[in-house]
Amino acid sequence: xxxxxxxxxxxxxxxxxxxxxxxxxxxxxxxxxxxxxxxxxxxxxxxxxxxxxxxxxxxxxxxxxxxxxxxxxxxxxxxxxxxxxxxxxxxxxxxxxxxxxxxxxxxxxxxxxxxxxxxxxxxxxxxxxxxxxxxxxxxxxxxxxxxxxxxxxxxxxxxxxxxxxxxxxxxxxxxxxxxxxxxxxxxxxxxxx
Amino acid sequence: xxxxxxxxxxxxxxxxxxxxxxxxxxxxxxxxxxxxxxxxxxxxxxxxxxxxxxxxxxxxxxxxxxxxxxxxxxxxxxxxxxxxxxxxxxxxxxxxxxxxxxxxxxxxxxxxxxxxxxxxxxxxxxxxxxxxxxxxxxxxxxxxxxxxxxxxxxxxxxxxxxxxxxxxxxxxxxxxxxxxxxxxxxxxxxxxx
DNA sequence: GAATTAAGTCAACATGACTGACATAAATGG
DNA sequence: CCATTTATGTCAGTCATGTTGACTTAATTC
Numbered sequence: 001x002x003x004x005x006x007x008x009x010x011x012x013x014x015x016x017x018x019x020x021x022x023x024x025x026x027x028x029x030x031x032x033x034x035x036x037x038x039x040x041x042x043x044x045x046x047x048x049x050x051x052x053x054x055x056x057x058x059x060x061x062x063x064x065x066x067x068x069x070x071x072x073x074x075x076x077x078x079x080x081x082x083x084x085x086x087x088x089x090x091x092x093x094x095x096x097x098x099x100x101x102x103x104x105x106x107x108x109x110x111x112x113x114x115x116x117x118x119x120x121x122x123x124x125x126x127x128x129x130x131x132x133x134x135x136x137x138x139x140x141x142x143x144x145x146x147x148x149x150x151x152x153x154x155x156x157x158x159x160x161x162x163x164x165x166x167x168x169x170x171x172x173x174x175x176x177x178x179x180x181x182x183x184x185x186x187x188x189x190x191x192x193x
Numbered sequence: 194x195x196x197x198x199x200x201x202x203x204x205x206x207x208x209x210x211x212x213x214x215x216x217x218x219x220x221x222x223x224x225x226x227x228x229x230x231x232x233x234x235x236x237x238x239x240x241x242x243x244x245x246x247x248x249x250x251x252x253x254x255x256x257x258x259x260x261x262x263x264x265x266x267x268x269x270x271x272x273x274x275x276x277x278x279x280x281x282x283x284x285x286x287x288x289x290x291x292x293x294x295x296x297x298x299x300x301x302x303x304x305x306x307x308x309x310x311x312x313x314x315x316x317x318x319x320x321x322x323x324x325x326x327x328x329x330x331x332x333x334x335x336x337x338x339x340x341x342x343x344x345x346x347x348x349x350x351x352x353x354x355x356x357x358x359x360x361x362x363x364x365x366x367x368x369x370x371x372x373x374x375x376x377x378x379x380x381x382x383x384x385x386x
Numbered sequence: 387g388a389a390t391t392a393a394g395t396c397a398a399c400a401t402g403a404c405t406g407a408c409a410t411a412a413a414t415g416g
Numbered sequence: 417c418c419a420t421t422t423a424t425g426t427c428a429g430t431c432a433t434g435t436t437g438a439c440t441t442a443a444t445t446c
Contacts (some may be wrong), residue, residue, distance in 0.1 A: 011323070034332040036370060037339070037350065038241075039253055042260070043366050044357035045238050046281060047232075063431055074228055080393060090372035093434055095394065112379060117392045117443045120347070138229040141357060149349050156342050156349050157230065163341035164237035164334060173236050177229060255401060259398055273424060288425065312410045345438045 051137035056111075059130065064089075064097045066134055072107050073123045073131035075179055079112070080119050086176060106130060237338075244330035252323065257282075257290045259327055265300050266316045266324035268372055272305070273312050279369060299323060 025062050059065075071078065073088055078086075084094055098121075101107045106127035112118030124130060146153050165173050245259050252258075264271065264279055277287055291314075294300040299320035305311030316324060339346050358366050 012271075029310075031332055031336075034335045035263075035328055037335050038328065038331050039263070039267065039370060040351060040354040040366075041238070041241065043362070044354040045234070047359045047362065049279075050356055066432060070228075074232065081391095086428070087242075089433085090435065091393075092395085092436085096433080099394090101195065104302065107243070112392095115392080117391065118344070127215060135228055138231050139224055142227045142230050142234075143224070145353050145356035149353035151347055153349050158233060158347050160342035160346055160350060161230075161233040161237040162336050163338035164241055166240045168241070169236070173233075177232060180287065180291055257402060274422095282402085283404065284423095284425075285405085287426095289402075292425090305423095308413070308423080312424065 014179045042151060048138060048141060051141060052134040055134055055137075061100075062097070064093070065101060068094070069099060069134070072101075073128055074123045076122045077110075077120045077175055078176075080121065081097065083121065084175070085126055085172065101127070121129060240302055241331060241334060242332060245327040248327055248330075255290070257286070258294060261287070261290055261294060262299060262320060262324045262327070265294075266321055269315045270303075270313045271369075273314065275316065275369070278365065280348045294320070304339075340359065 042143075049063060056062060056066055056165060063080075068083065068089055071083060080091075080094070080098070084091060087094065098107065102109065105124055108122050108124055109119040110122060111121055146157070149157070162170060162173070244255060246256060249255060249259055260280055261276065264276060268275075273284075273287070273291070276291075277284060280287065291299065291300065293347060298317055301317055302312040302314050305313055339350070342350070355363060355366070
């Protein structure tokens with residue numbers, strides 16, 4: 001380490017002053033209880049993503065590939081523009097990972113039937129298989145966490161998570177989530193159900 | 194685009210086969226309902242982090258700085274090793290952002306009193322102020338989402354989030370979260386409460 | 387026929403991860 | 417007391433994934 005004998009200032013008394021000597025969880029500035037929620041959310045998401053990250057490594061893919069594959073698999077037929085809006089990344093960032101997924105046979109494109117400029121994205125069998133493999137451990141984790149959360153969690157959690165989404169984004173999120181295996185727009189293919 | 198007149202394979206019929214023609218939400222392989230939860234979690238976290246990202250830009254910091262500052266602020270006095278374990282990143286990754294936060298006066302170090310090799314981390318007033326500013330919009334978001342989730346969410350959510358954490362990590366998470374403004378180990382400073 | 391739109395691409399860059407190796411100071415343990 | 421281990425910091429290099437800005441092509445729209 002650099003210089004262990006420097007003053008090293010003693011901030012404990014001076015800096016902790018603001019936090020100390022208050023009832024317990026009074027209505028301080030940021031509200032400690034909400035900070036605890038934020039922290040738990042960090043821990044939950046940290047471990048949630050570690051599941052699939054391990055699998056992705058075996059394929060030479062990263063988390064970005066997982067996200068793309070997930071959305072293409074669950075909302076097959078969605079357009080590149082939809083994916084950009086969902087992921088909130090730039091065309092270039094998406095382009096890189098999407099290209100790899102296409103070149104390696106996990107995703108195929110199809111020109112839109114009404115607007116042939118559009119590229120509708122579909123998983124291949126291989127892509128679907130990988131998507132399911134990536135989803136499996138996360139589903140197990142979610143299922144057990146829902147169970148641990150107790151009854152009512154199945155109803156409470158979606159409401160909480162939806163409310164966490166930016167208000168302007170909620171209609172889009174709802175609309176994409178409503179179209180599970182169905183494309184966002186038209187695919188030119190009939191739903192054989 | 195490259196070559197729009199290529200075959201462009203038509204996967205819709207062949208590839209959608211597996212998903213179509215099933216009751217509604219039967220016990221298929223990954224369970225569609227859990228995938229919806231995973232997706233909602235993605236959207237929630239996506240927007241949760243966008244709040245503070247905007248503020249961080251004004252300071253030339255990134256999300257990594259936020260995480261470090263958050264934990265140092267809320268668990269002041271924690272050691273570098275604790276931070277590494279919490280964030281699950283390497284010493285080098287932490288070193289870079291921590292150095293910047295120290296150099297720019299947001300965090301100070303103090304040698305441990307019982308083990309002087311340890312560097313206990315504390316926020317400065319400036320650091321505390323930034324941490325609070327970063328936390329503010331996230332707290333607002335969390336508070337309104339908790340409200341929207343309805344009664345019981347305050348009890349259900351922590352249980353859910355804790356259960357999302359890896360089982361082996363839960364003791365550590367609980368222990369760090371139990372020590373809000375208090376250091377993980379000893380600081381050599383008395384809690385003046 | 388001109389302008390717009392959807393997609394793809396090039397070049398350059400920033401951030402934040404990673405590995406592996408190594409240095410220093412302090413603590414620990416024969 | 418000296419050897420080892422531990423906590424921290426650091427150097428050098430790499431990789432994944434994000435960014436901006438500019439540009440092309442094909443197709444649609446006005």
